[in-house]
Amino acid sequence: MSPNGEAFIFNPSAPEPPTRYAHARLAPTTQHRTIYISGIACVRPDTGEWPGATPKADGSGGYDLDVRVQTAAVLENIDNILKNATAGKGGVQNLIDAVVYVVDMERDYAGMNEEWNKVFPTRSVAPARATIGVKSLPDPRMLVEIKAVAVVEM
Template sequence: MNDGVHAGAAPAPVGHYPHARRVGDLLFLSGIGPRDPATDAIPAGIEAQTRAVFANVRAVLDASGARWEDLVDVTVYLTDMAGDFKAYNAVWAEFFPDPSIAPCRTTLGITALPTPISIELKCVAVVKE
């Protein structure tokens, strides 16, 4: 199986690609940012953007038949590692309070993202049927 997913409850992709693609039991999410799905507005501040990007990831997971708990690997891109990492990491700990069952995570500091956002996530989940 090789099914592309377009989630109506998530913001539209900023390019010509699906929100996610399922291959076997794995679900690969395209980079997802914090834009509001209804207005395309970008929340102010890293805490609000982190919460918004988590909500958008959840929307794609839901549309794909996966759950938040099915995430196994997350790559995080921050445009201000020095200024935003601590606050972002605190929000992460709220959503994943038990590190022994949290997804694996890599966080990268980068100079820019395709839109004026501070955070983007690239995720892999396991879809159980």
Template sequence: MSGAIHAGNAPKAVGHYPHARRVGGLLFLSGIGPRDPATNAIPGNEYFADGRVQRYDIAAQARAVFANVRAVLEASGARWEDLVDVTVFLTDMERDFAGYNAIWAEFFPDPANAPCRTTLGITALPTPIAIELKCVAVAKE
């Protein structure tokens, strides 16, 4: 299958898949989290001595995940404004939805120009992150 995109300035995929794939006029991004591309650290996480997450900052993670999505879009020849659909996965919907929603409003201040969005509460993600985004954008030919 052609059209696979690997973004050098985005965090490495946690599995064996590309950051994105171009199919026709659309660009499909794999699930993208907030890990730092250079260090693999998770912004806003604080850990117990045994490595378990003690607390996290959903605002820091939301800003980082948006930066990572932007990096994949740019590596694909697309722009932030090309996003058309975003699925948001939160590991604690009750605790984090309002904070995430506030960050979303900073990045998409005009709801009429924001992408469609679905937000799901899930029990876990493959790394100790609190948020992941799955995005679809218009692909530039």
């Protein structure tokens, strides 16, 4: 069984789709803790750096934004949060549910999903997921934010 429990996939014999998520996850039945992760952005909590948000060279005050770099950084931040909150017993692979907020679905969904699929290569290990297009996020440097729930055996 995967560290995030058992995947329920409505048609497990169907080929892997381009978007990797389980239709549902059954939490492990062993002694575990459920961890609710706030909406997390790409900003590094220890350094304040913003991966995937580079100030424009023209000095306009704007940013060149990269959803792939940001998504990878968000998932890494979530992994670090879980590792630290569980004394190393958990990580991003323990996610059972996630909500991904994307500022521009047409422009950014595919890039976000490519990075997601690197972390979760099959539906059998991917958490349940919803992806929602939003008008904006709390900081203009943010293209993606992920809120999640994890289950970690203790």
